[in-house]
Amino acid sequence: xxxxxxxxxxxxxxxxxxxxxxxxxxxxxxxxxxxxxxxxxxxxxxxxxxxxxxxxxxxxxxxxxxxxxxxxxxxxxxxxxxxxxxxxxxxxxxxxxxxxxxxxxxxxxxxxxxxxxxxxxxxxxxxxxxxxxxxxxxxxxxxxxxxxxxxxxxxxxxxxxxxxxxxxxxxxxxxxxxxxxxxxxxxxxxxxxxxxxxxxxxxxxxxxxxxxxxxxxxxxxxxxxxxxxxxxxxxxxxxxxxxxxxxxxxxxxxxxxxxxxxxxxxxxxxxxxxxxxxxxxxxxxxxxxxxxxxxxxxxxxxxxxxxxxxxxxxxxxxxxxxxxxxxxxxxxxxxxxxxxxxxxxxxxxxxxxxxxxxxxxxxxxxxxxxxxxxxxxxxxxxxxxxxxxxxxxxxxxxxxxxxxxxxxxxxxxxxxxxxxxxxxxxxxxxxxxxxxxxxxxxxxxxxxxxxxxxxxxxxxxxxxxxxxxxxxxxxxxxxxxxxxxxxxxxxxxxxxxxxxxxxxxxxxxxxxxxxxxxxxxxxxxxxxxxxxxxxxxxxxxxxxxxxxxxxxxxxxxxxxxxxxxxxxxxxxxxxxxxxxxxxxxxxxxxxxxxxxxxxxxxxxxxxxxxxxxxxxxxxxxxxxxxxxxxxxxxxxxxxxxxxxxxxxxxxxxxxxxxxxxxxxxxxxxxxxxxxxxxxxxxxxxxxxxxxxxxxxxxxxxxxxxxxxxxxxxxxxxxxxxxxxxxxxxxxx
Amino acid sequence: xxxxxxxxxxxxxxxxxxxxxxxxxxxxxxxxxxxxxxxxxxxxxxxxxxxxxxxxxxxxxxxxxxxxxxxxxxxxxxxxxxxxxxxxxxxxxxxxxxxxxxxxxxxxxxxxxxxxxxxxxxxxxxxxxxxxxxxxxxxxxxxxxxxxxxxxxxxxxxxxxxxxx
Numbered sequence: 001x002x003x004x005x006x007x008x009x010x011x012x013x014x015x016x017x018x019x020x021x022x023x024x025x026x027x028x029x030x031x032x033x034x035x036x037x038x039x040x041x042x043x044x045x046x047x048x049x050x051x052x053x054x055x056x057x058x059x060x061x062x063x064x065x066x067x068x069x070x071x072x073x074x075x076x077x078x079x080x081x082x083x084x085x086x087x088x089x090x091x092x093x094x095x096x097x098x099x100x101x102x103x104x105x106x107x108x109x110x111x112x113x114x115x116x117x118x119x120x121x122x123x124x125x126x127x128x129x130x131x132x133x134x135x136x137x138x139x140x141x142x143x144x145x146x147x148x149x150x151x152x153x154x155x156x157x158x159x160x161x162x163x164x165x166x167x168x169x170x171x172x173x174x175x176x177x178x179x180x181x182x183x184x185x186x187x188x189x190x191x192x193x194x195x196x197x198x199x200x201x202x203x204x205x206x207x208x209x210x211x212x213x214x215x216x217x218x219x220x221x222x223x224x225x226x227x228x229x230x231x232x233x234x235x236x237x238x239x240x241x242x243x244x245x246x247x248x249x250x251x252x253x254x255x256x257x258x259x260x261x262x263x264x265x266x267x268x269x270x271x272x273x274x275x276x277x278x279x280x281x282x283x284x285x286x287x288x289x290x291x292x293x294x295x296x297x298x299x300x301x302x303x304x305x306x307x308x309x310x311x312x313x314x315x316x317x318x319x320x321x322x323x324x325x326x327x328x329x330x331x332x333x334x335x336x337x338x339x340x341x342x343x344x345x346x347x348x349x350x351x352x353x354x355x356x357x358x359x360x361x362x363x364x365x366x367x368x369x370x371x372x373x374x375x376x377x378x379x380x381x382x383x384x385x386x387x388x389x390x391x392x393x394x395x396x397x398x399x400x401x402x403x404x405x406x407x408x409x410x411x412x413x414x415x416x417x418x419x420x421x422x423x424x425x426x427x428x429x430x431x432x433x434x435x436x437x438x439x440x441x442x443x444x445x446x447x448x449x450x451x452x453x454x455x456x457x458x459x460x461x462x463x464x465x466x467x468x469x470x471x472x473x474x475x476x477x478x479x480x481x482x483x484x485x486x487x488x489x490x491x492x493x494x495x496x497x498x499x500x501x502x503x504x505x506x507x508x509x510x511x512x513x514x515x516x517x518x519x520x521x522x523x524x525x526x527x528x529x530x531x532x533x534x535x536x537x538x539x540x541x542x543x544x545x546x547x548x549x550x551x552x553x554x555x556x557x558x559x560x561x562x563x564x565x566x567x568x569x570x571x572x573x574x575x576x577x578x579x580x581x582x583x584x585x586x587x588x589x590x591x592x593x594x595x596x597x598x599x600x601x602x603x604x605x606x607x608x609x610x611x612x613x614x615x616x617x618x619x620x621x622x623x624x625x626x627x628x629x630x631x632x633x634x635x636x637x638x639x640x641x642x643x644x645x646x647x648x649x650x651x652x653x654x655x656x657x658x659x660x661x662x663x664x665x666x667x668x669x670x671x672x673x674x675x676x677x678x679x680x681x682x683x684x685x686x687x688x689x690x691x692x693x694x695x696x697x698x699x700x701x702x703x704x705x706x707x708x709x710x711x712x713x714x715x716x717x718x719x720x721x722x723x724x725x726x727x728x729x730x731x732x
Numbered sequence: 733x734x735x736x737x738x739x740x741x742x743x744x745x746x747x748x749x750x751x752x753x754x755x756x757x758x759x760x761x762x763x764x765x766x767x768x769x770x771x772x773x774x775x776x777x778x779x780x781x782x783x784x785x786x787x788x789x790x791x792x793x794x795x796x797x798x799x800x801x802x803x804x805x806x807x808x809x810x811x812x813x814x815x816x817x818x819x820x821x822x823x824x825x826x827x828x829x830x831x832x833x834x835x836x837x838x839x840x841x842x843x844x845x846x847x848x849x850x851x852x853x854x855x856x857x858x859x860x861x862x863x864x865x866x867x868x869x870x871x872x873x874x875x876x877x878x879x880x881x882x883x884x885x886x887x888x889x890x891x892x893x894x895x896x897x
Binding site: 193200261262380625629659666667 | 746747750751754757758761762763764766767768769770771773774776803804805822823827830831834836837838839840841842843846864865866868869871872873874875876877878879880882
């Protein structure tokens with residue numbers, strides 16, 4: 001039996017529903033999903049009080065997408081935002097719209113929510129037409145009240161908590177964008193008041209009756225992905241002093257549970273375990289040479305014209321290297337999950353970006369059919385991709401199965417930092433050529449990196465073989481960020497895929513690999529501009545014809561009040577110098593452009609961004625305020641990744657396990673930011689949660705060149721690396 | 733053990749060495765102070781102890797006996813007492829300013845951000861940009877909300893001075 005009686009645990013830590021929601025949830029939640037996507041009732045319900053609930057299959061990740069999707073539905077239904085809400089993601093309740101990644105919420109989810117709402121509107125108009133005895137064409141709707149022939153009826157009176165029983169054809173007419181009142185406006189986020197006043201229940205604060213607190217016991221810092229971690233011995237007597245703590249084990253998966261959370265934490269720290277010596281990793285020092293020397297699976301991603309002829313025809317040729325490190329998701333609150341596993345039913349609450357995907361992985365792990373597993377989403381802290389949320393769900397499920405009770409599993413800081421699915425390291429080489437007039441005539445990008453892991457640590461430790469995430473495209477060289485914005489007659493993109501098991505665990509991290517791609521690619525383009533003596537903004541414009549790329553580029557240059565001039569034209573002997581740079585890039589959709597103004601202290605090697613400008617064209621922007629907020633976050637996070645962040649590891653395993661060993665940007669080095677939204681109401685909405693990071697990384701690298709006359713080949717731009725690069729340049 | 737939290741006395745069962753955070757989360761069932769690192773590195777667990785910001789994840793519960801703890805839940809009342817207001821506002825001006833500036837993304841760090849900036853503004857009602865950056869530097873945000881937090885602190889400063897935001 002699934003324990004659904006998680007009510008009054010006292011205080012604020014209650015999983016509860018209002019009575020009405022509870023009744024609806026019983027109906028909707030009574031059978032395993034996904035509910036039938038071809039029924040309008042799957043997508044929304046109209047209540048007697050003339051409000052609506054929209055069932056959305058996307059997770060709120062702190063970016064405002066849940067509010068924005070409600071704006072789309074409210075617009076189509078002619079409801080006020082106060083009349084509409086959504087519910088928690090739940091595999092028994094919400095539709096399967098695929099995972100909340102690759103900037104999917106508005107991009108993929110928007111059209112689905114819009115057409116479902118439009119379909120419901122048509123059904124409501126039909127009902128109102130009959131009720132009011134007036135032709136549908138003569139009816140008007142405002143705030144869910146339909147008026148015609150001198151009479152009115154509300155949605156609530158027409159449908160009132162009853163099902164529509166209407167097929168979702170996807171053919172209902174949608175509102176013309178010229179009539180938009182809610183879409184395209186800066187409506188405030190619906191979760192902010194609760195989040196600033198301790199009323200918002202994050203996953204880490206959910207409690208269920210009778211649960212135990214659990215912690216995993218693993219080596220501090222992951223080892224080579226393919227090797228996992230193998231236990232030699234466990235000395236249970238080492239925690240005998242902690243009454244109530246129990247050791248649980250399945251294969252090499254090891255954990256402790258206790259009724260008291262502090263007991264569980266202490267037991268996990270004090271339990272004496274010896275682990276087998278793992279196979280040697282290259283470590284940071286040997287990483288990039290190892291990657292270049294490894295046996296790779298090679299493929300041509302894109303080919304156009306003749307690269308050799310093109311390079312030969314260039315008046316100027318450049319070659320730019322990128323060495324980009326592993327980056328961690330490092331969500332601010334380590335992942336947490338609660339599982340209640342019994343013989344015939346499983347309930348898991350966690351912060352997954354994909355409730356149905358997590359249900360499938362739990363099904364495989366527990367050997368139970370997916371239909372017996374219910375997964376519910378509770379927001380944790382911002383995750384920016386595949387952090388350890390699936391691993392947390394699996395670890396909670398295993399501990400609950402072993403303990404025979406509900407278990408709350410909370411990762412410690414070192415678990416999350418040390419056992420992440422890191423954004424993979426990358427080595428890139430970009431060669432490009434331009435003719436004397438500043439036209440790019442040839443472009444070649446070669447990239448070396450491994451893909452993403454598809455076996456969570458918990459599963460791996462219980463004996464599930466390691467596997468690689470399927471689908472090569474987004475795990476390799478990106479045809480948009482790598483030169484895709486320019487008109488280049490001769491072009492070749494080559495991908496060198498490394499074995500996933502021989503390095504650290506990989507996963508998708510916000511704008512996967514694009515910071516590395518842009519660091520090499522856009523520095524190469526910038527260098528061509530320099531060699532041809534052309535202003536870097538002008539050089540890019542001359543090589544673009546796509547109106548939308550030009551649009552973001554012009555928008556950011558205008559915001560930054562870009563003054564024409566050649567890069568590195570004012571090099572100074574002073575210790576503290578400034579520079580500005582420009583760059584373009586994106587991820588899989590949308591268009592991004594950025595300008596960076598930085599300060600370099602040549603004596604200390606410290607580089608600080610003073611002002612970052614970022615522009616995104618994401619088609620129709622449902623809420624410009626949210627996209628401005630996203631651009632702000634992306635610019636700051638890109639500074640953090642370009643100046644500070646680098647996963648540290650030695651031959652044994654990962655050694656950066658907290659905020660001291662994995663520093664991120666702080667207030668003292670935070671730049672001023674200027675976000676620019678290029679609104680295109682007539683275009684399809686595309687992603688806006690990650691699409692300016694590549695451009696920002698490029699702009700920073702190019703600003704460094706402008707300030708110093710030196711091209712960096714590796715990031716983050718730490719003091720030691722900067723001093724070394726400036727020193728090499730001096731002797732050269 | 734008796735502890736005083738948000739102007740109320742509580743009897744707690746925790747062992748004396750238990751970090752205050754776990755007592756607040758599990759015994760008092762508060763969800764303002766948040767677990768972020770357990771190492772006093774990030775600031776998500778911050779509370780005020782006798783009006784001074786402290787990291788509850790490394791403060792043993794025994795260390796706050798006889799002292800007064802304020803969490804995010806109790807901040808509006810604490811502010812009312814500081815300002816000798818007849819009635820506590822629904823939100824501390826810093827909380828209101830965070831909403832007005834739409835500063836929040838995931839919001840997990842905002843407990844610490846609000847606690848720390850309320851402490852700053854109680855000592856320095858009109859902070860400069862440098863004073864804000866210095867005071868807040870021990871508080872981390874992964875979403876990159878620093879620019880809007882800094883704006884919100886300036887806005888709260890104006891609100892507290894009785895001016896239009």
